[in-house]
Amino acid sequence: MTKPAVAVAEEPQHYLGHRERLRARFLKGGGEALADYELLELVLFRAIPRRDVKPLAKTLLARFGSFAEVVSARPERLREIDGLGEAAITELKIVAEAVKRFAKIRVESRPAMGSFSAVLDYCRTAMAYLDREEFRILFLDKKNLLIADEVQATGTIDHAPVYPREIMRRAFELNATAIILIHNHPSGDPSPSQADIQLTRQIVSLGKSLNVAVHDHLIIAREGFASFKGLQLI
Structure with missing residues (x-):
């Protein structure tokens, strides 16, 4: 007699609530309300939608030193980090370019x-x-x-x-x-x-x-x- 199939409970996606709380803190208090690793998490959310990215964010900081050094790192160096794919690297480089262009506007608009x-x-x-x-x-x-x-x-x-x-x-x-x-x-x-x-x-x-x-x-x-x-x- 065949035994009835046993339903396997899905692993709780605990990181989803964390993401919403982190976004809410950012919207309420701005970047100053977040640690460097938390700001990195926000950047990584878009590229890595179904994984807890906190360990990855902390690994990046341990390797490069700060948020600024992470987003400024060359793509070939970022590829050395396990779990960091091309989509995530692209998000980091977009942030770096956006910051650079914002700063450049001030130079272009005045002597x-x-x-x-x-x-x-x-x-x-x-x-x-x-x-x-x-x-x-x-x-x-x-x-x-x-x-x-x-x-x-x-x-x-x-x-x-x-x-x-x-x-x-x-x-x-x-x-x-x-x-x-x-x-x-x-x-x-x-x-x-x-x-x-x-x-x-x-x-x-x-x-x-x-x-x-x-x-x-x-x-x-x-x-x-x-x-x-x-x-x-x-």
């Missing part, structure tokens, strides 16, 4: 040299948590308005190849009359190296001969920033 804090905020958003050195240039017009923001070179953890003549060639193509040089130090220390100082002097000298002003060179790092103009190195 760069009249809104140093906006320029600095944008640069820190775009570069402070990168794990490779990147050399970026802001090209400005006669009113110091932003014409273009371009990454000139991407390198290793402590070097990005930069060529002064290529910088000036690009300035002429864009009809820029001034530039701001920016690069990051993945080590976390923004102090200029002798190589940084020497390169900057070469660019400044070449710019003077071509009537392209170098307003500043900013070094961005997790622990702060250095301004060549502020340090009287320009």
